[in-house]
Amino acid sequence: QVQLVESGGGLVQAGGSLRLSCAASGRTFSGYHMGWFRQAPGKEREFVAVIRSIGNTYYTDSVKGRFAISRDNAKNTVYLQMNNLRPEDTAVYYCAAAATLYVATRTREYDYWGQGTQVTVSS
Numbered sequence: 001q002v003q004l005v006e007s008g009g010g011l012v013q014a015g016g017s018l019r020l021s022c023a024a025s026g027r028t029f030s031g032y033h034m035g036w037f038r039q040a041p042g043k044e045r046e047f048v049a050v051i052r053s054i055g056n057t058y059y060t061d062s063v064k065g066r067f068a069i070s071r072d073n074a075k076n077t078v079y080l081q082m083n084n085l086r087p088e089d090t091a092v093y094y095c096a097a098a099a100t101l102y103v104a105t106r107t108r109e110y111d112y113w114g115q116g117t118q119v120t121v122s123s
Contacts, residue, residue: 002026002097002112009093009117012085016121020080022095022114030073033101035110036080038091038119045094047105049080058104062088085121092116 008020022034035050049059049069057069068081078095096110103109 002029002032004095004097004112004114006093006095006114006117009119011120011122014086014121014123016085017081017083018085018119020082020093020095020117020119022078022080024076024078024097026076029076032097032099033104034069034071034078035096035098035101035104036069036078036093037096037107038089038093039116040091043091045107047107048093050101050104051078052101052104060105082119085119087121087123090119090121092118 003025005023012018031053033052036048037045038048039045047060049067051057051069051071066084071078094116095114097112098110101109
């Protein structure tokens with residue numbers, strides 16, 4: 001069992017930055033592939049970024065060059081650095097963990113989810 005707790009959300013003006021954190025329980029964190037998703041009101045949950053257990057990363061096109069995902073296995077934590085935020089980035093952001101991962105963008109690939117943290121970007 002893995003428990004995930006996100007933090008770092010908040011209200012920021014367009015062009016600003018936030019860093020989200022996701023703290024994971026369990027000793028096998030380093031073996032999990034970790035993803036970030038987001039869900040805006042009235043929309044489906046969508047993929048944002050993933051960092052695999054070996055460290056390679058992948059992003060959805062809309063955040064490339066602005067967001068960066070990283071992990072610290074010693075701290076059992078994954079991060080999402082978000083720069084140059086836009087109003088359309090407003091959503092609840094969730095982290096997720098997958099023991100095996102074939103298609104990183106699919107929500108059903110992930111075994112565990114956090115409770116989410118709200119990010120609001122004002123124009």
